[in-house]
Amino acid sequence: MKHRRSSRWAVLAVLTLFTLLHQADRLLIGPLTSSIMASFRIDEGQMGAVVSGALIVSGLLFPVWGYLFDRFSRARLIALAATIWGATTWLSALAPTFGWFVMARAATGVDDASTPGVYSLLADTFDPRVRGRVYALLKTAMPAGYVLGAVLATTLAPRVGWRWIFVVTGGAGLVVAVLVALVVKDVARGATEPELAGAPAAAARFSWAVARSLLRRRTLVALYAQGFFAVLPINVVTFWFFRYLETERGYTGTASLSVATLTVLGLGVGFPLGGVLGDRLFRRMPQGRLLAGIATLPGSVLLCAALLTPTTQPVLFALLAATGVFLTSFAAPNIGATISDVSLPEVRSTALAMQGLVETTGAALAPFLAGLVADRASLGTAFVVVVAGAAMCWTPFYLIALASISRDLEQTRSQLRTRSRS
Numbered sequence: 225m226k227h228r229r230s231s232r233w234a235v236l237a238v239l240t241l242f243t244l245l246h247q248a249d250r251l252l253i254g255p256l257t258s259s260i261m262a263s264f265r266i267d268e269g270q271m272g273a274v275v276s277g278a279l280i281v282s283g284l285l286f287p288v289w290g291y292l293f294d295r296f297s298r299a300r301l302i303a304l305a306a307t308i309w310g311a312t313t314w315l316s317a318l319a320p321t322f323g324w325f326v327m328a329r330a331a332t333g334v335d336d337a338s339t340p341g342v343y344s345l346l347a348d349t350f351d352p353r354v355r356g357r358v359y360a361l362l363k364t365a366m367p368a369g370y371v372l373g374a375v376l377a378t379t380l381a382p383r384v385g386w387r388w389i390f391v392v393t394g395g396a397g398l399v400v401a402v403l404v405a406l407v408v409k410d411v412a413r414g415a416t417e418p419e420l421a422g423a424p425a426a427a428a429r430f431s432w433a434v435a436r437s438l439l440r441r442r443t444l445v446a447l448y449a450q451g452f453f454a455v456l457p458i459n460v461v462t463f464w465f466f467r468y469l470e471t472e473r474g475y476t477g478t479a480s481l482s483v484a485t486l487t488v489l490g491l492g493v494g495f496p497l498g499g500v501l502g503d504r505l506f507r508r509m510p511q512g513r514l515l516a517g518i519a520t521l522p523g524s525v526l527l528c529a530a531l532l533t534p535t536t537q538p539v540l541f542a543l544l545a546a547t548g549v550f551l552t553s554f555a556a557p558n559i560g561a562t563i564s565d566v567s568l569p570e571v572r573s574t575a576l577a578m579q580g581l582v583e584t585t586g587a588a589l590a591p592f593l594a595g596l597v598a599d600r601a602s603l604g605t606a607f608v609v610v611v612a613g614a615a616m617c618w619t620p621f622y623l624i625a626l627a628s629i630s631r632d633l634e635q636t637r638s639q640l641r642t643r644s645r646s
Contacts (some may be wrong), residue, residue, distance in 0.1 A: 378481045
């Protein structure tokens with residue numbers, strides 16, 4: 225038992241490193257935006273297409289990755305994704321023209337769709353009672369990766385150029401691929417579900433009929449719908465934040481990094497607290513995780529308030545932004561954990577992949593549309609419109625999920641209990 229515990233923490237450590245460095249590479253495009261725009265002599269609309277291309281590719285491949293993760297070894301597929309990440313990032317560094325750069329960055333979307341396998345593997349490695357905090361740790365690695373990418377962009381890029389930054393992060397992908405291959409091992413699907421204790425492994429094999437039945441879970445459909453709108457603000461702000469601080473608030477590189485770090489710190493603290501709170505409430509009631517995620521609503525209000533703060537009040541702006549993202553981060557780990565809770569183990573990767581498909585579809589439009597609005601008005605205006613509009617759209621679907629989670633969770637547990645008795 226002690227060996228199993230130590231090995232599962234080693235798996236979590238490697239997969240967290242995978243997420244951290246992968247996010248640093250993926251989100252590095254944001255703080256490097258101005259340098260890349262100057263290098264290729266392009267405007268905001270064209271630059272927005274760079275991120276949208278990668279998001280479109282990853283969105284289209286989410287169902288493919290989800291199916292593969294439910295059928296084959298998740299550990300080997302994650303190692304393959306890390307290898308693809310390294311290779312495509314190097315292609316971005318070598319791109320001679322803007323057209324080639326767009327295609328190279330779009331190719332990086334192939335491995336971006338591999339996240340369902342990571343979450344699915346961890347769901348079968350750790351007990352469901354701590355699923356929220358485990359997912360929260362991975363979510364925390366994302367803003368940490370953003371900070372890491374920002375540090376590389378603001379400290380090294382001015383000296384060596386943006387292309388060499390991609391060479392470094394691409395190399396990190398290949399190193400992580402080796403670590404995953406050596407440390408991460410697959411486990412039986414449903415291995416940690418209490419209702420499946422003692423059930424044969426064959427009870428958790430992929431089935432197209434079971435996969436199709438996911439769309440009959442009202443909770444899942446509602447969370448997919450809310451996810452389309454909920455990801456718009458984070459993707460707009462993540463991509464355009466440094467550009468916004470530089471051009472509309474007059475911040476220098478160091479000041480931009482300081483504000484971005486404080487804001488990302490709000491995410492880094494909010495994810496684990498949201499996950500822990502969701503786990504504790506979940507032990508008391510089925511709606512617990514989703515109740516914790518409601519903190520996103522006041523968080524959205526604070527983000528809008530921050531964007532409307534005058535440029536003469538930088539401290540107030542930073543505090544409102546950090547507090548806003550702190551509260552909005554409560555939802556992410558709990559939504560992912562809820563999707564895993566109501567999905568049968570053999571189609572859990574597919575369920576998470578469907579979430580990724582819907583969210584990425586919305587995220588793919590966000591940077592491009594914000595860039596177009598910025599061309600006609602300002603980035604600040606685009607931020608406010610997206611944050612406020614998205615909150616108004618996703619809230620009704622979230623409430624539907626909150627109302628239906630008890631029934632869907634009990635249905636899933638009942639199916640698992642039936643299997644264990646057969």
